[in-house]
Amino acid sequence: MCGISGILNLTPNQQPPTPNQLTSMVSAIRHRGPDESGIYLDDRIGLGHARLSIIGLQGGGQPIGNEDGTLWIIYNGEVFNYIELKPDLLAKGHRFTTDTDTEVLLHLYEEYGPACLEKINGQFSLAIWDNRKKELFLARDRVGIRPFFYTQCNNQLLFASEIKALLTHPQVPRAIDPKALHQIFTFWTTLREGTLFENIHELPPGHYMTVKGGRIDCRAFWTIPYYAPDQRWQGTLPEAGEALRELLLDAVRLRLRADVPVGAYLSGGLDSSLITALISRNFNNQLKTFSIGFQEGDFDESSYQRQMIAHLGTDHQQTLATNQLIRENFPDVIYHCEKPILRTAPVPLYLLSRLVRDNNFKVVLTGEGADEVFGGYNIFKEAKIRSFWAKQPRSTQRPRLLQKLYPYIFKNASRGSAFLYAFYAVKPGDLEDPCFSHRIRWNNTGKNTGFFSNDLAAALSGYAPDEQALANLPPNFSTRDTLSRAQYLEMDIFLSNYLLSSQGDRPAMAHSLEIRLPFLDYRVIDFAARMPPHWKINGLNEKYILKKSFQGLIPDTVRTRPKQPYRAPIQEVFFNPGPSDYVDALLSEENLKKTNLFDPLKVTRLLHKYRNGGHGSEVQNMAVVGILSTQLAHHHFIANTPTPNTQHITPNKIIQKQP
Structure with missing residues (x-):
């Protein structure tokens, strides 16, 4: 895995990008690729690359050109099926000088153009410059495992794997986008294309851009699949189980391709346990596994991890x-992460990736994605229960299913039936809401916008982030079943922009670690989309087909255990008690007034409650983390110029083409 960056002049007769500009951008993201770096320059474009060498260790430094030097590529990612794609390209006359998937990707584009993306099974963001046509091709993988950001400034297009590389350019303005902050305090993340910063955008998952003659054209090459009932799987559940076993095994096989050792995360949950067992039983019985334990028992899954270690005999x-x-x-x-977060959950993953890198591993397989694809989240079951309750709205028994779903919420004895009815009850018309499954979460989280300063609230007057989310929905969305709608919302909003970013790529690549996700193989996603909803959630048994298909592979105590959502402590971290450090400094009335993003009196009142031994609600805990992380983001990127944690690098490879 790597980091990419670039500057393209959108009009001719401009000063070409300089080596120093590209070197500064690459230096800012050196953590993504500490092994070597390179740049390409001509009269229109500069391309920069920081390499984490995993495939084709020798001779794989980028940028890489084709045979006649008319095409040049920089690339962050992996094409897992590059071995299968190469023979066809050889037969068509393409010549290779390396054993890398990067060069396969370059020639694939040379042969097929943008249609090459449909042939790739991988995770990537890339840039290919056609020096002859003066055309730039940019693309991002189907579900957004790898990041890609861009902005326009002074008739130039700047792009990079991380925003901090863009901010090295002195003329790129640095300002927080009020609408983005509203989105984060509603959806936990920004919506499609948005970032925390004004005029800095993210290329959506499954999209590509072409830039030529100053014109930018963005198009989708893949969308989250949906199949109507008459288009779904026509076979039996056992037949589907057999097909799923073969498919997931192949997804794992492809993701084990590397010229360096590959490890695995082992959380003790179903998903990582299945991936680990598939690797250990079929490919590597000397597998190295890694996990997180927590000081706070409510968050710890160590006992299940120990069961899996004993079952598989991994080196853990x-x-x-x-x-x-x-x-x-x-x-x-x-x-x-380059954005505020409402949970502390990314931090343990940051610590975990450090452990993996300290053990000299560059690649791990993980179980992320199974919940979105196979219906594993409580929010899906919550929507099912509320739909069931709505058929008999006066029932006193049906709403009690929610207590089984959220036992940690109902520990408070005062939260009885009155709380259930007030909070979760389905009102007339709710079931027709296309965002029915997520509306409670959004409304609840959105209460924390009440902490915004008067100036920020005024800037947001008339803005409704949920209306923007609705505008992004595909045609005929409201005709889909409840689970399909909920899964789409979770994948389109939450998966790429939060889970695969703040809890995926960013904490891992901070320590130069590549994560690979077999459950997000596009073939697995498509297969799951063809399954009927009751094979995903059977009653209230989540990921039913996954558990059924792999019975016997892992212990039943792990396979059938109740799902434990991955969370990390908040109140215990910041108020138990804590030292006088950045938390007090950034949340002081003085600093809150400086940033002018939050109301100092409201924030101080909330903090006073915690500091005097009070316990906050889930929403208030999110407010604390959201406010603190926003203050930190302002400190890192607005109040101060972001500086890389490494020295200004000297590229290993410089290619300078004369016009």
């Missing part, structure tokens, strides 16, 4: 996420 290492370590590393995580 664990890191302990203490409250103090979460607190100490929180600022670094916000620097790498």
Whole structure:
């Protein structure tokens, strides 16, 4: 995995990009690729690359050109099926000088143009410059595993794997977008194409851009699949189980391709346990596994991890996420995430990736994506229960299913039937809402916009982020079943912009670690979309087909255990009690007035409650993390110029083409 960056002059007769500009951009993201770096320059474009060498260790430095030097590529990612794609290209006369998937991708584009993306099974963001046509091709993988950002400034297009590389350009303005902040405090993340920063955009997953003659054209090459009932799987459940076993095994096989050792995350949950077992039983019985333990028992899954270690005999290492370590590393995580977050959950993953890298591993397989694809989240079951309740709205028994779903919420004895009816009840017309499954979450989280300053609230007057989310929905969305709608919303909004970013790519690549996700193989996603809803959630048994298909592979105590949502402590981290450090400094009335993003009196009142031994609600906990992380983001990127954690690099490879 790597980091890419570039500057393209949108009109001729401009000063060409300079080596120093590209070197500064690459230096800012050196953590993504510490092994070597390179740049390409001509009279119109500059391309920069920081390499984490995983495939084709020798001779794979980028940028890489084709045979006659008319095409040049920089690329962050993996084409897992590059071995299968190469023979066809050889037969068509393409010549290769390396054993990398990068060169396969370059020739694939040379042969097929943008249609090459449909042939790729991988995770990537890329840029290919056609020096002859003066055309730039940019693309991002189907579900957004790898990031890609861009902005326009002074008739130039700047792009990079991370925003901090764009901000090295002195003329790129640095300002927080009020609408983005509203989105984060509603959906946990920004919506499609948006970032925390004004005029800085993210290329949506499954999209490509072509830039020629100053014109930018963005198009989708893949969308989240949906199949109407008459288009779904026509076979039996056992037949579907057999097909799923073969498909997931092949997805794992492809993602084990590397010229360096590959490890695996092992959380103790169903998803990572299945991936680990498939690797250990079929490919590598000396597998190295890694996990997180927590100081706080409510968050810890170590007992299940130990069961899987004993079952598979893996060589295992664990890191302990203490409250103090979460607190100490929180600022670094916000620097790498480049956006506010409402949970501390990314920090333990940051600690975990450090453990993996300290053990000299560059690649791990993980179980992320299974919940979105196979219906594993409580929010899906919540929507099912509420739909069931709506058929008999006076029932006193049906709403009690929610207590089974959220036992940690109902620990408070005062939260009885009155709370259930007030909070979860379905009102007339709710079931027709296309965002029915997520509306409660959004409304609940959105209460924290009440902490915004008067100036920020005024800037947001008339803006409704849910209307923007509705505008992004595909045609005939309201005709889909409840689970299909909920899965789409979760994948389109939450998966790429939060889970695969703040809890995926960013904490891993902060330590130069590549994560690979077999459950997000596009073939697995398409297969799951063809399954009927009751094979995903059977009653309230989530991921039913996944559990059924792999019965016997892992212990039943792990396979059938109740799902434990991945969370990390908040109140214990910041108020139990804590030292006088950045938390007090950034949340002081003085600093809150400086940033002018939050109301100092409201924030101080909330903090007073915690500091005097009070306990906050889930929503208030999110407010604390959201406000603190926003203050940190402002500190890192607005109040100060972001500086790379490494020295200004000297590229290993410089290619300068004369006009």
